[in-house]
Amino acid sequence: MALFSSRNSSRSRSSLPYLVFLLIAAFFVFKVDILISQSFSSARRNLEKTPNRIVMNPKKSPEEHVVDSLPVVLVNGTFDQHIMISWGDDRGKILENGEFLTLSLDKLSGSGFQSKKEYLFAKVDMQIKLVPGNSAGTVTTFYLSSQGNKHDEIDFEFLGNSTGNPYTLHTNVFSLGKGNREQQFFLWFDPTADYHTYSILWNSKCIIFYVDGIPIREYKNLERFGVSYLKFQPMRLYSSLWNADDWATQGGRVKTNWKLAPFVASYKNFTYEACIYSRLTSSSSCDIDSSPSTNHAWLTYELDQRSRVRMKALQKKHMIYDYCNDKWRFPKGPAPECKLLQ
Numbered sequence: 169m170a171l172f173s174s175r176n177s178s179r180s181r182s183s184l185p186y187l188v189f190l191l192i193a194a195f196f197v198f199k200v201d202i203l204i205s206q207s208f209s210s211a212r213r214n215l216e217k218t219p220n221r222i223v224m225n226p227k228k229s230p231e232e233h234v235v236d237s238l239p240v241v242l243v244n245g246t247f248d249q250h251i252m253i254s255w256g257d258d259r260g261k262i263l264e265n266g267e268f269l270t271l272s273l274d275k276l277s278g279s280g281f282q283s284k285k286e287y288l289f290a291k292v293d294m295q296i297k298l299v300p301g302n303s304a305g306t307v308t309t310f311y312l313s314s315q316g317n318k319h320d321e322i323d324f325e326f327l328g329n330s331t332g333n334p335y336t337l338h339t340n341v342f343s344l345g346k347g348n349r350e351q352q353f354f355l356w357f358d359p360t361a362d363y364h365t366y367s368i369l370w371n372s373k374c375i376i377f378y379v380d381g382i383p384i385r386e387y388k389n390l391e392r393f394g395v396s397y398l399k400f401q402p403m404r405l406y407s408s409l410w411n412a413d414d415w416a417t418q419g420g421r422v423k424t425n426w427k428l429a430p431f432v433a434s435y436k437n438f439t440y441e442a443c444i445y446s447r448l449t450s451s452s453s454c455d456i457d458s459s460p461s462t463n464h465a466w467l468t469y470e471l472d473q474r475s476r477v478r479m480k481a482l483q484k485k486h487m488i489y490d491y492c493n494d495k496w497r498f499p500k501g502p503a504p505e506c507k508l509l510q
Contacts, residue, residue, distance in 0.1 A: 293437070295365050313342075313406055393505075
């Protein structure tokens with residue numbers, strides 16, 4: 169037994185330098201991987217060109233504008249600089265020097281795009297012309313989202329329908345991975361005949377959904393009442409066109425007619441005002457300069473009483489579903505924010 173114990177101890181001592189070497193090597197590889205990742209991110213940022221008509225502070229030198237403290241305001245022609253096609257191969261196209269973007273869907277795949285930068289509060293506007301004709305089974309999305317199981321998300325989803333029947337505009341808010349806050353609308357116009365502007369305003373006080381500049385939904389910050397709010401996770405802008413005929417149109421009863429493919433949604437006039445988030449510094453551009461400024465007005469904006477009354481009147485006329493009134497899904501009663509927002 170003593171001999172066996174001695175041999176076992178000797179083997180343990182002889183393997184110790186090898187284990188130390190493995191630990192040092194693993195640590196070295198980990199550090200190199202971080203450095204490569206940081207260098208790649210830095211190079212990608214340096215390659216992005218400064219867009220025309222970015223709001224800039226005239227008191228700063230051009231070098232100081234590399235990380236500007238003001239929200240960014242962009243005009244048409246910026247898709248190629250600030251948006252990237254994220255999936256769908258050549259089904260997503262940026263056209264006419266960044267003036268227009270299209271997403272298409274066929275039987276093999278849909279397509280989508282995302283913003284190159286992350287935002288920690290933003291106001292984003294996009295003009296979209298939805299899939300015309302028989303769009304049953306298709307879903308076009310336009311939303312802000314973070315990543316992970318406990319992600320935050322602010323959704324516009326346009327559920328297609330058969331020819332002659334209206335689109336359903338589906339909205340939702342996720343906080344820490346919890347959604348189930350759906351409100352749905354029938355639009356008061358044909359969203360396939362021309363471009364219309366869909367906007368999301370997200371600041372520390374509220375989230376507002378707009379259609380053509382008209383507020384249709386407000387989700388307020390009610391943290392003081394124990395309701396979680398979206399203010400800690402940076403989000404990117406996403407949009408996609410995909411097939412969801414198992415549920416999207418009349419509960420899945422109407423399927424996608426693939427003989428009509430490809431289905432195409434078109435985009436133009438993308439603008440945003442945003443606090444750009446940096447993973448390197450774990451801060452946003454709005455943290456750098458918190459002084460009062462008219463350029464920051466959207467950061468503290470919320471609907472006044474008159475605007476809220478008008479929104480309620482629009483909801484009464486055009487809203488077709490409200491999770492706050494769904495006793496079948498929520499037999500124990502509506503979510504806390506429903507009572508507080510009445």
